[in-house]
Amino acid sequence: EVQLVESGGGLVQPGGSLRLSCAASGFTFSSSAMSWVRQAPGKGLEWVSSIYSYSSNTYYADSVKGRFTISTDNAKNTLYLQMNSLKSEDTAVYYCASGLGSWGQGTQVTVSS
Numbered sequence: 001e002v003q004l005v006e007s008g009g010g011l012v013q014p015g016g017s018l019r020l021s022c023a024a025s026g027f028t029f030s031s032s033a034m035s036w037v038r039q040a041p042g043k044g045l046e047w048v049s050s051i052y053s054y055s056s057n058t059y060y061a062d063s064v065k066g067r068f069t070i071s072t073d074n075a076k077n078t079l080y081l082q083m084n085s086l087k088s089e090d091t092a093v094y095y096c097a098s099g100l101g102s103w104g105q106g107t108q109v110t111v112s113s
């Protein structure tokens with residue numbers, strides 16, 4: 001059974017940082033594409049970033065480029081999203097998703113003073 005479990009969300013002030021984690025199991029993580037997707041209050045889903053673990057190629061939405069960094073630890077089957085210089089508009093529920101179409105339950109990130 002494929003499982004994705006996010007953690008690391010919370011309340012942070014504008015300009016602050018957070019690191020999200022997504023623990024994966026039930027599939028070959030090291031050969032999978034993985035993504036982060038977010039949903040802000042009252043809005044639709046927004047793709048944030050993707051990584052292809054087998055090539056380490058990374059991709060970012062323009063809204064987060066230069067501030068967020070996606071990475072993986074294949075030994076731990078874990079996906080990360082380092083978020084720096086956070087803005088109020090980054091407030092959302094963040095989901096990790098596998099290339100197989102599985103999603104985690106999400107973790108709330110709130111950027112507010």
